[in-house]
Amino acid sequence: MKTLKTYAILYLVFLYAPIFLLPLFAFNTSTIIAFPLTGFTTEWFTALLDITEMHSALFNSLKIAVTSAVLATIFGIFGAMASTRYHFPGQKGIMGFIMLPLVLPEIIVAVSLLVVILKLGLSTGSWSVIAGHTLICTPFAIAILNSAFAALDPSLEEAAYDLGETRASTFRRVTLPLVMPGIVSALLISFTISMDEFIIAFFLTGADPTLPVYLFSMLRFPKLLPAVMALGTILVVLSILLITIAEIFRRRGAKRAGLKDTGGFL
């Protein structure tokens, strides 16, 4: 086990290497992204304030991510509730198909949506990115919400029915509060996925780029790379923050249901 532990720690170093290097270059005075480091500066962070195209890309991404996260979580609630509480004909096939984007390469989702949009004579834009992101976030939302609904004791809902509540009021007053941590976690994860997704946005974004699409175009200009490092540092810190909050909510949900926690979203 001792050698295994050493290996595990080395593996974590491998996993975290890019993220650890990021702030080093973001605060480095040199415009060349390489060692040795030359000095400390916050210039690249202040430079971000002047790139107005980036601001509109950021705003666009936020709009898309919030909408996609809400839609994916709503679809996720329906899907997870149906698959955990009920048995219906064709259940395996239907659920399998809904979860398919989890393994399908994103480029396939992107090009197939693109051809349909063009064939219908529509033009791409934020709406089409939202449509694609909702599709790929829904399986993640379902995976998280499945465990929240599975942990829910059905006798609590039965008690509410017996006390005269309707299906709708039971859902609102009993089910929803109990699965709330799962819902928050699903929202945050979907938001994070959408904020970071590149390929679907690249194909479907039209004239207004999302933040990753804009970032990708920045990578071609060596002059802009230090600013990319600064932006990346901010994004990584925010992602880690969001994911940590999501994890806290997920665990709280598992604890509320009295489940043994095994960790992990997937």
Next chain:
Amino acid sequence: MMTAGEKLRRFFRTDQGVGLLLVSPTALYALLLLAVPLIAIVVISFLTQTGVRDFAPGLSLVNYKEALSDPLYRELMLRSLMVSGSVTVVTVLLAFPIAYFVSFGVKPEQKSLWIFLITIPFWTSYLIRVFLWKVILGYNGVLNSGLKLVGIIDEPLTFILYNVNAVIITLAHAYAPFAILPIFVALEKIDRSYLEASRDLGESRTMTFLRVTLPLAAPGVVAAVLIVFIPTIGDYVTPKLVGGPGGTMIANMIQTQFLRLNNAPLGATLAVLAMLIVAVIAIVFLIVGYRAAGGGKKGGRG
């Protein structure tokens, strides 16, 4: 006699009916935005482009002939398969010991922390991570300058950037959690008393691992292989940023056909072919894996 409408109304009050009704918004969304587009792309792969948005009437196999006979497309497809295959083997082999360590070597209350630590990098910007691999593997990169400083090498290593190796390293990094998690879940499910029984019956540690743990972990390994192999074939960013001219993959060509050459039918054909080949390999792998596992025999018996 009940009318059809009444029957339907009754059905939607049964458990089955309510379940079907509940899943319908999500299923409908997947149908409209996934099933329909996937069918559309298959149809378009049989068309030929004549104008910006116009296709020639009638279906033909022209694109398939071109995609299969042109050496460029064939090379890209084979290279993509080779890269996906190598990434899968490397990722799963590197992941297994980690999953084993977290499942068997970590205190139960610390397991979720380890899993959380392993998944965090996955949630951070993919573009930025790939770009940093370029920085790490470059001619004056972190790895080369580090190795030079320690005195292991005199000249920078050049076989690690702008080629297939760089693509494999970067993808192995990106897909690590996808391989670790399913194996970890499978290992967690193993009833620890089987291992004790095996030891009590005189098997060595190694033999217990090979004859009890490994077969019981097989479903997790199979899941890990598929979940890494299938999406990596369609990766666009990694070959574009670190692959160089010799590391381009099929997704880059699909993008070129769609967005640059405005030849959607040929792009669609390449996408369909890539999916078809991956699906066939995945199915063959599943069948072989199933046979090897003794035709689905449950572990611990037989």
